[in-house]
Amino acid sequence: MPSLDDLRKRITSVKSTQKITKAMKMVAAAKLRKAQENAEKGRPYSEKMNNVILNLSKSITDKENAPKLLVGTGEEKVHLCIVLTADRGLCGGFNTNIIKKAKSYFEKIISENKTLKIITVGSKGYDQLKRQYKSYIVENISFKESKNINYFDADKVGKIIIEKFEKNEFDVCAIFYNKFKNVITQIPQEQQIVPLNEDKDDKDDSGNDNDYEFEPDEDEILSNLLPKNISTQIFKAMLENSASEQGSRMTAMDNATRNAGELVDRLTIEYNRSRQAAITKELIEIISGAESL
């Protein structure tokens, strides 16, 4: 049975923890709103970009000579995985969910005897993956210093990917991130960016073929556009990720605050009981002492 003093100390300690989690929740809520806005603002760009590429790729007839970024190298031996995670913890299952998704993909690649290469973006992903997959990690990028998500950072990652592709260091590239659905739900996503996967859009509007005028020709525009598209996709993933991170942290901190509240209630009852018990004990002692006189 803990003494009264111990109980009192525990109650204060839990209460101050509760204060911290509450503050973190509020900060996350404020940041979430901003992140959500940013994600929404960034959507038109990636949508338009997708549209243009779709229209372009439809008008390419000579699939053999099409840019490799679009159609692939024709092989599937080396897989490059970009794992986008947060730089900070205390956000529930946010990082773990991405890692879990990525790991199951890694296992598949390894069991098929293909070569795996990993780039981690965000320090938490690196921390979790380095134990098991250290030898596969080729690069580890973190944007801890930049306060906001900006396109410049995404472009840096994009350039690294392009550079590796041009050196023939990989055939297929996939990115892993959390898609923001709402505050409670974030869905870990796996998206292939090289070669571009577009089969699901194909059936949508196969009937309408726009006769675009291209200046210069399709190939040149595509080879200019595709590297940009990679950066754009990464940027989109980063935006979704940051909204998810804040949402996830908000829910996690909300739960923590509630748990702390319950704990305080329980400890207070225990404290009151044992205080009452001590008083009763003292009373009995006094009374029985008086009676014996």
Place this chain on the structure above:
Amino acid sequence: MSNFFNIDIVNPEQSFLSKDNVFEVVIPAVEGEIGILKDHIPIISFLKPGIIRVFSESEEQSFYVEDGIVEFKDNTLSVLTSSIFDLKDADKNFVSESISSAEAELSNDNIDDQKRFLLNHKVEVLKSISIN
């Protein structure tokens, strides 16, 4: 019938400009400037460093762009660019910095002709901005 069409300029972070009352837009495409009026045929092209001029009913706006893609379709002109600013709020320091970084790149010998051409062009345009 009006002679107006829509323009959407978006950069990765946000929608930069959206108007539905423009009658002419001049864009610096790689192979020369293109003037776009209503009912232009669908076109896709990309940009070189230069100035986009947007003529709308009430005003004329000019923007500096470094690169990007343009698409015109169904009387909507979409400009996708990662670097754009309004000439009116051009930052002198930023412009001169860009000029010097471009010039530094130009002094590098092992760049190809196309890049050299683009960089030269960029310096030219930026210089013309800083004079005004």
